[in-house]
Amino acid sequence: MSSLMQKTIQELAPLLQSKAISPVELVRECLERIEKTEPILNAYISVLDKSAMETAVQAEHEIMQGRYRGPLHGIPYSAKDLYMTRGVRTTAGSAILADNVPEVNAAVIDRMEEGGAILVGKNNLHEFAYGTTSENDHFGPCHNPWDSRMITGGSSGGSAASVAAGSSVFSLGTDTGGSIRIPASFCGVVGIKPTYGRVSKRGVIPLSWSMDHTGPIAKSVWDAAATLSVMAGYDAGDVGSAEVATENYTAGLVDKNALNVKGLTVGICPQYYAGLLKPAVEKAFLQVIRWFEANGAVVKELSHPTREAFSVGSILTMSEAYAYHEQNLETCDEKYGPSIRYRLEKGQYIPASAYVNAQRLRQKDRQIWAAIYQEIDVFLSPTVIMPAFPIGEKTVMFGAEAVDPRVNAVLMYLTSLGDFNGHPVMSLPCGFTEGELPIGFQIQGKPFAEAKVFQVAYAYEQAHPEISERKCGLWN
Amino acid sequence: MELSTLRSMTTELCGRTVNSAIEAHLPQYAVEVAGVLAAVRAAALTFPADLAPASVFSLKSEPSNK
Numbered sequence: 001m002s003s004l005m006q007k008t009i010q011e012l013a014p015l016l017q018s019k020a021i022s023p024v025e026l027v028r029e030c031l032e033r034i035e036k037t038e039p040i041l042n043a044y045i046s047v048l049d050k051s052a053m054e055t056a057v058q059a060e061h062e063i064m065q066g067r068y069r070g071p072l073h074g075i076p077y078s079a080k081d082l083y084m085t086r087g088v089r090t091t092a093g094s095a096i097l098a099d100n101v102p103e104v105n106a107a108v109i110d111r112m113e114e115g116g117a118i119l120v121g122k123n124n125l126h127e128f129a130y131g132t133t134s135e136n137d138h139f140g141p142c143h144n145p146w147d148s149r150m151i152t153g154g155s156s157g158g159s160a161a162s163v164a165a166g167s168s169v170f171s172l173g174t175d176t177g178g179s180i181r182i183p184a185s186f187c188g189v190v191g192i193k194p195t196y197g198r199v200s201k202r203g204v205i206p207l208s209w210s211m212d213h214t215g216p217i218a219k220s221v222w223d224a225a226a227t228l229s230v231m232a233g234y235d236a237g238d239v240g241s242a243e244v245a246t247e248n249y250t251a252g253l254v255d256k257n258a259l260n261v262k263g264l265t266v267g268i269c270p271q272y273y274a275g276l277l278k279p280a281v282e283k284a285f286l287q288v289i290r291w292f293e294a295n296g297a298v299v300k301e302l303s304h305p306t307r308e309a310f311s312v313g314s315i316l317t318m319s320e321a322y323a324y325h326e327q328n329l330e331t332c333d334e335k336y337g338p339s340i341r342y343r344l345e346k347g348q349y350i351p352a353s354a355y356v357n358a359q360r361l362r363q364k365d366r367q368i369w370a371a372i373y374q375e376i377d378v379f380l381s382p383t384v385i386m387p388a389f390p391i392g393e394k395t396v397m398f399g400a401e402a403v404d405p406r407v408n409a410v411l412m413y414l415t416s417l418g419d420f421n422g423h424p425v426m427s428l429p430c431g432f433t434e435g436e437l438p439i440g441f442q443i444q445g446k447p448f449a450e451a452k453v454f455q456v457a458y459a460y461e462q463a464h465p466e467i468s469e470r471k472c473g474l475w476n
Numbered sequence: 477m478e479l480s481t482l483r484s485m486t487t488e489l490c491g492r493t494v495n496s497a498i499e500a501h502l503p504q505y506a507v508e509v510a511g512v513l514a515a516v517r518a519a520a521l522t523f524p525a526d527l528a529p530a531s532v533f534s535l536k537s538e539p540s541n542k
Binding site: 308358361 | 482493497501508509515
């Protein structure tokens with residue numbers, strides 16, 4: 001008999017609404033699943049068993065009374081331990097905040113409460129979200145559910161691992177250079193970084209204010225759409241929030257037979273990653289392109305608008321992250337893990353003119369992308385140039401160069417561009433290596449065109465059940 | 477980039493202390509920072525003079541949103 005925790009929101013919500021199952025039953029299964037998988041995964045920093053069960057009882061009562069709030073009502077979820085939670089410690093994966101217990105919730109946590117979702121725990125992550133491996137020096141590394149010797153990717157590594165392993169139904173992540181999409185790709189799940197400003201960041205510990213995004217990690221495209229529909233919306237308390245109408249992103253995903261990619265113009269840019277992709281990634285992405293072509297999409301090869309964005313964009317994160325951490329670096333630097341401390345200190349050497357010119361390049365980049373989107377509907381690329389590698393691996397190959405993945409941003413090579421231009425980008429699974437490690441690809445859309453991204457992704461996902469329905473070995 | 481320049485930036489411009497962790501990494505910082513600054517300088521050479529920075533905290537007024 002399959003576990004309820006293998007099911008998606010799309011499958012669970014009707015069962016909860018019709019009272020065929022109870023939130024209490026579901027949360028209990030979730031907590032049992034956490035207990036079983038945590039010795040392997042280390043995906044959680046805190047598990048909220050008592051409060052989750054109390055909330056589940058309340059949700060059950062509401063649903064029994066006919067007060068069903070929507071598709072997230074009664075669904076157990078987790079949040080990266082960067083989201084402030086009232087009365088629950090929020091560590092950012094750091095010893096510096098080991099005893100930090102906020103008095104308020106992040107805005108998105110409040111939205112989840114309003115939607116009736118049940119928080120079961122806070123996920124492990126790369127310290128302060130400043131890294132892509134989720135090898136946490138204080139709480140231990142996150143382990144990949146497909147092969148526990150491998151990294152999950154990061155920085156939202158615990159989030160992606162918990163969703164893939166069924167120790168949460170969905171999770172909230174953050175993305176500054178790829179931190180939702182990289183672990184989603186490595187763990188075989190779906191993650192979307194929405195348009196900058198689409199989802200409030202109030203109450204989420206910042207890494208880089210102008211590059212940070214919040215978004216969901218889920219088992220399926222529909223689940224990600226349902227979650228983003230609750231997360232999204234203007235928040236006057238977030239200086240970066242955009243006053244742009246939101247929508248129910250699942251509305252366009254109802255009739256899967258009506259969804260197709262015929263007539264779409266799809267941009268790709270192979271020259272940007274020529275010679276950098278691992279063979280399994282290259283093969284999987286080539287099959288993606290062939291599928292789009294075979295189904296009537298026009299694939300258009302582009303020269304990359306701003307090749308400098310990868311290196312120049314790092315100036316923004318370095319400068320902003322240093323500004324946030326400057327005081328702690330002077331007074332309690334020994335509490336930072338070695339790799340993050342190394343990266344943070346570098347930010348002090350960036351002159352103001354370089355920061356401003358990086359923002360000017362960003363403006364130029366956005367103008368160029370706006371022109372490109374006059375000719376294409378979506379832009380596709382692999383999510384990461386390689387699949388997951390072993391925890392503790394000293395170096396990985398970036399073209400012909402051996403680099404330390406903790407110091408070099410090699411895993412962000414294809415994802416950071418979306419944080420730089422602010423467009424919505426989703427990663428979804430498109431294949432596996434011979435060693436059964438997932439591979440993902442990205443769909444980028446126009447600013448605030450999340451609905452289009454979901455529709456294209458859903459069409460691909462529905463046509464590839466052999467990929468989307470595959471479960472990791474932890475279910476055996 | 478001279479290491480003494482970085483030390484001066486830490487102490488004089490940032491008001492910080494050059495602790496042992498920073499000192500140990502200065503040679504690597506010198507190489508990496510020089511590289512990234514050269515990249516942004518090269519990019520800036522291609523900018524039209526009136527190119528304003530991106531509106532840091534909003535996409536609302538970007539042309540791509542119209």
